[in-house]
Ligand code: GDP
C-alpha cells in the first residue's frame with residue numbers, strides 16, 4: 001500500500017458503498033483508507049469519496065475511489081450521478097437492525113438499473129462485534145442468490161482485527 005501522487009496506478013476503479021444511514025459505511029471506509037487517507041465531500045450530490053491505493057498479489061497497482069452517499073433519501077434523485085462510472089459495489093447493512101437489511105433491496109435494484117445486472121456487488125453485515133461475530137447466513141445467502149451478489153462478509157469497523165477484509 002502506498003499513498004500520494006507517487007502511486008502510479010495500473011487500474012483506477014470507482015466503488016460505491018451503499019446502505020441505510022448509520023450502518024457504518026463511513027466508519028468502514030475510514031478503516032480501509034487508513035494509511036492512504038484522503039476524503040473529499042461533494043456537497044451537490046451529498047456524497048463523499050476516499051482514495052484507497054493497494055497493490056494486488058500479482059503486483060498491479062490499483063487505486064480505488066470509494067464513494068459513500070451521505071444524504072440518504074434526500075439525494076435519491078442524484079443516484080444516477082452517484083452510480084455513474086462505478087465498477088463495483090459494497091452493500092452494507094447492520095446485523096443488529098433488520099430494516100437495514102430489507103432496505104438493501106432498493107439499493108440493489110437501483111444498482112442493476114443504473115449499472116447493469118453484471119455489476120459486481122458484495123454484501124457486508126457490519127457491527128458484527130455487537131453479536132459476537134455470530135450471524136445466521138440463511139437470509140443473506142438467499143439474498144445473494146436472488147440478487148446475483150458475489151459474497152457475504154461479516155464486518156466490524158469497531159473490532160477491525162477480527163473481521164474479514166472484503167476488499
Ligand atoms: P453511515 O451513516 O453508514 O456512514 O454510518 P457511520 O459510519 O457514521 O456509523 C454510524 C454509527 O455506528 C457510529 O456511531 C459508529 O461509531 C457506529 N458503528 C459503525 N460501525 C460499527 C461497528 O462495526 N460496530 C459498532 N459497535 N458500531 C459501529
Ligand code: MG
Nearest residue numbers: 025026068070
Ligand atoms: Mg456516512
